[in-house]
Amino acid sequence: MLSFDFLNSLAGLITPISLLIAVLGVALGIVLGALPGVSSTMALAILLPVTFTMDQSNAILFLMTIFVSSVFGGSVSAILINIPGTPAAIVTQFDGYPMSRSGRPGEALAYALFSSTAGGLLGLLILSMAAPLLVSVALEFKSPEFTMIAAFGLVLLAFSSSGSTIKGIIVGAIGLICGMVGFDMMTDVERFTFGGSALQSGIDVVPLTVGLFGLAEVLKNVADRSNKNISIPKITRILPPLKKLLSTWKVMIRGSVAGVFVGAIPAAGSAVAVAIAYANEVKLSKTPEKFGTGCAEGIVAPEAANSAGVGGSLIPMMTLGIPGDTITAVLMGALLVHGLRPGPMLFTSNPEFVTGVYAALFIALILTFIVGLLSLRWMAAVMRIPTRVMMVLIALLCIIGAFSIRSNIVDVYVMISFGCLGYIMNLLKIPVAPLAFGLILGPMLEENLRRTLMISRGSWEVFIDRPIALGLLVAIVLFILAPFIKPLIRRIRFSMA
Numbered sequence: 001m002l003s004f005d006f007l008n009s010l011a012g013l014i015t016p017i018s019l020l021i022a023v024l025g026v027a028l029g030i031v032l033g034a035l036p037g038v039s040s041t042m043a044l045a046i047l048l049p050v051t052f053t054m055d056q057s058n059a060i061l062f063l064m065t066i067f068v069s070s071v072f073g074g075s076v077s078a079i080l081i082n083i084p085g086t087p088a089a090i091v092t093q094f095d096g097y098p099m100s101r102s103g104r105p106g107e108a109l110a111y112a113l114f115s116s117t118a119g120g121l122l123g124l125l126i127l128s129m130a131a132p133l134l135v136s137v138a139l140e141f142k143s144p145e146f147t148m149i150a151a152f153g154l155v156l157l158a159f160s161s162s163g164s165t166i167k168g169i170i171v172g173a174i175g176l177i178c179g180m181v182g183f184d185m186m187t188d189v190e191r192f193t194f195g196g197s198a199l200q201s202g203i204d205v206v207p208l209t210v211g212l213f214g215l216a217e218v219l220k221n222v223a224d225r226s227n228k229n230i231s232i233p234k235i236t237r238i239l240p241p242l243k244k245l246l247s248t249w250k251v252m253i254r255g256s257v258a259g260v261f262v263g264a265i266p267a268a269g270s271a272v273a274v275a276i277a278y279a280n281e282v283k284l285s286k287t288p289e290k291f292g293t294g295c296a297e298g299i300v301a302p303e304a305a306n307s308a309g310v311g312g313s314l315i316p317m318m319t320l321g322i323p324g325d326t327i328t329a330v331l332m333g334a335l336l337v338h339g340l341r342p343g344p345m346l347f348t349s350n351p352e353f354v355t356g357v358y359a360a361l362f363i364a365l366i367l368t369f370i371v372g373l374l375s376l377r378w379m380a381a382v383m384r385i386p387t388r389v390m391m392v393l394i395a396l397l398c399i400i401g402a403f404s405i406r407s408n409i410v411d412v413y414v415m416i417s418f419g420c421l422g423y424i425m426n427l428l429k430i431p432v433a434p435l436a437f438g439l440i441l442g443p444m445l446e447e448n449l450r451r452t453l454m455i456s457r458g459s460w461e462v463f464i465d466r467p468i469a470l471g472l473l474v475a476i477v478l479f480i481l482a483p484f485i486k487p488l489i490r491r492i493r494f495s496m497a
Contacts, residue, residue, distance in 0.1 A: 009352065009359035013061055021058050025065030026367045030375075032066075033073020034085045035401065040070040040327050048334055056338050056353075061360040063334055067327060068120060068364035071270075071307055072372060075112040076379055079299075080105055081394050083214035083401075087205055088270035088306045090436055091278045093213065095291060095298025102294050106238035106376055111299040113372045114245060115252050119304030120365040122256040123263070123311025128358050141265050143452040144462050148472035149265065150445035153272040154438060155479050168434045169480070171425075175438015176445065178203050185447055198410045205439050207402040207415035212432045214398040215419025218391050220426060238376050240296065248300045251281060255304030262305075263312020270309040271440050277305035311361065318342050318354065 013022075025047075032043035043066055051059035074086030079096035092112060099108040141149075154172045181192045182202030193199040239245075255277040262273035281301045282288045291298045317328045319342075332342055340353060402415035425432050456462040463469045 009355040010362065013057060013356075013359055013363055018058055018061055021054070021062050022065045022363055022367050023371065025062045026069040026364070026371045029066040029069030030073040030076070030368070030372065033070030034076040035397075040067060040074065040086055043070045044327060044331060044334070051334060051338075056340070057356055057360075059334070059338055060353075060357060061363065063331060064357070064360040065364040065367060067331065068307070068310055068361065069368040069371070071310060072113060072116045072303075072368055075116070075299075075303060075306075076109065078213075079108045079112060080379065081214070081397075082217045083394065083397065084209055087209060087436070087440055088274050088302070088309075090209060090213070090271075090433055091274040091302040092299055092306075094278070094302075094433070095293070095295045098292065099294035099296075099299070104294070105379075107240040108294075108299060109372075109376050109379055110239050111245070111248070111296050112303045113369060113376070115248070115255070115300040115303040116307040117365055117369040118249075118252045119256040119259055119306070119308035120310060120361075120368075122253065122304075123260050123308035124358060124361050124365070126257075126260045126308075127311035127314055127361075140468055142466075143448040143455065144466050144469040145472070146448040147445060147452055148463065148469045148476070149262075149272060150441045150448065152472050152476055153275045153441050154434065154445070155476050168431050171431055172434035172438040175435040175440075176442040177438075178208070178435070179439045179442025180446065185443070186450060198413075201406070201408075203414055203439060204406060204411060205436065207411040208418050208439055209436045210398050210401045211415035211418030211420075212422035212436055214394055214401075215415060216422030216426060216432070218395050218398070219419060219423040221391050223423075244296065248296055251297045251300045252304045254280060254284075255301040256308035259305035259308030260312040263309035264315040270306050270313075271437060273305045273309045273312075274302035275437065277301040307365075314357070314361075318357065 028047060029040075029043060032046070033040060044063060047066055048063070051062055054062060071086065071088070074084060074089035075092045075096065076085060078084040078089040078093035079100050082093055082097040084090045084093055096108045096112065099105075099111075154176075155169070177192070179202075181199050183189070183200060184191055190200060258277040258280065259270070259273045262276060263270065278291075278298065278301050281297050282291050285291065285297065313328045317332055335342055340350065398415060398419070399412055402411045403409065422432050425435075452462055453460075463473055
């Protein structure tokens with residue numbers, strides 16, 4: 001729990017040198033997180049060598065500020081130019097980009113910033129108070145549970161995407177197939193490579209998302225000649241009305257809770273958390289049709305979940321020594337470099353370091369909020385760039401983002417291919433987000449499903465015998481059948497009236 005030790009650790013980090021390092025980390029995190037192709041994981045990996053000359057506390061502070069601020073930075077490009085800076089920001093763009101295009105980019109960024117900060121603070125509070133409880137739940141997750149939670153995430157995305165739920169499920173299944181391209185992780189056999197070497201390393205999520213959401217938008221604007229001479233309206237409001245912002249507090253709490261609990265499950269990742277948070281708000285809303293049109297709740301829920309997931313992902317890393325996701329894997333490597341081994345003994349052998357991490361996370365959240373708030377008008381000013389110039393810049397960002405992830409020209413071709421596919425899908429009113437999430441969750445689903453069936457010797461009863469897996473399976477079935485059950489219930493009630 002937060003205590004005097006936390007306050008002592010906080011006081012130790014509030015020095016001119018430490019604050020300067022923290023502000024630098026926040027600025028770099030926001031910029032790198034906003035760049036398409038540079039994920040939070042890559043931002044940490046790129047800047048990790050910088051910490052080798054720092055002492056232990058400043059190194060952790062620098063890395064935590066990059067971690068937290070890059071999570072918010074990923075939503076900046078998703079909201080302004082419809083390209084998610086990080087995979088988890090895919091859901092934010094559902095409503096963030098439409099709100100931005102309606103002349104309210106500053107408001108969209110403000111909703112993202114406020115909810116991200118609130119979610120992060122709540123995640124920190126739960127991390128410090130309920131870590132043992134959450135870890136005991138996470139320990140119950142084996143291969144069958146990971147299989148079900150990956151399938152659950154895909155179904156939720158299909159359900160919450162605009163358009164037909166059946167189309168969303170089909171598109172998600174195509175994404176799963178895309179995740180199988182390359183060498184089989186268990187048998188090392190080539191799959192869907194068409195006999196060539198170009199696809200042997202698989203389809204990376206960055207070129208796919210950049211193409212689906214970035215290049216597809218460029219093609220859409222180029223094809224729509226009516227947009228060529230339209231100027232972006234002047235931004236007159238940066239912050240949303242206070243009453244409207246405060247009215248989203250319940251959404252922030254629900255999204256934060258989802259982010260912490262899912263983040264605490266090793267390998268689940270923020271992609272599942274934001275999907276659950278967004279789908280939950282669609283389900284609870286009295287007007288679900290407003291989602292996808294620039295709805296504030298559609299920004300608040302995923303951003304709160306995404307930021308709260310930072311605290312959640314630290315739970316298995318610090319208490320069990322198991323990285324919660326790829327980002328905490330890099331962070332764990334940084335701790336090992338500085339002579340710290342996360343795990344159960346950390347809380348007894350070095351408790352001051354644990355409270356130091358809490359203090360660093362708190363400072364990172366507060367500074368991200370301050371720096372983000374001061375730079376909102378600068379971020380929103382991007383929307384004043386003429387449409388034709390903006391499209392050229394976005395196209396260049398798409399190419400650079402796709403190539404930079406692995407320095408492979410094949411990724412550029414993949415990005416272009418999925419950009420054309422995304423444009424066609426938009427014309428046909430087919431949701432594209434499940435395709436990206438199918439690729440993200442596909443390897444997790446396939447690996448754990450195959451491992452489960454190998455251990456159970458091909459028996460599917462294992463998903464029924466385990467309570468958590470069974471509960472997730474029931475939830476999946478209910479979500480799929482919900483569109484058919486509701487009309488049936490209405491007909492029964494109407495016939496009985």
